[in-house]
Amino acid sequence: MLLALDTATPAVTVAVADGEDVLAQRCTIDPRRHGELLAPAISEVLAAAEVQPRHLTEIAVGVGPGPFTGLRVGLVTARTLGAVLGIPVTGVCTHDHLALAAWLAGISGTFRVVTDARRKEV
DSSP states (O other): OEEEEEOSSSEEEEEEEETTEEEEEEEEEOTTOHHHHHHHHHHHHHHHHTOOGGGOOEEEEEOOSSOHHHHHHHHHHHHHHHHHHTOOEEEEOHHHHHHHHHHHTTOOSOOOOOOOOSSSOO
16 A cells, blocks of 8 residues: 655645555645645545555655755655655656656656756746
């Protein structure tokens, strides 16, 4: 049972999956409230999936690129939960995840994943 979370973008994204089946997910876009939104989102997704934290076997967390504060919220939460539950935490490049989501949504051909670095540069 996998808990996945990402706070590397303006969104706070949380999901619970069993193998390839996504049991529950939540995505809230609010770039300034990651710290306030992540823990309640995890609780809500676990409840919606009817999964107790002790049944989790792994945590996947987005490792950016992204704003430092958002990344820190997600990484610290994932590492803390992993330590408390005694389960592995795996970092996933956020751009890889976004590319996979685009591919699964049916986008074909060559494309690039580009996110705002907030430096007025691409």
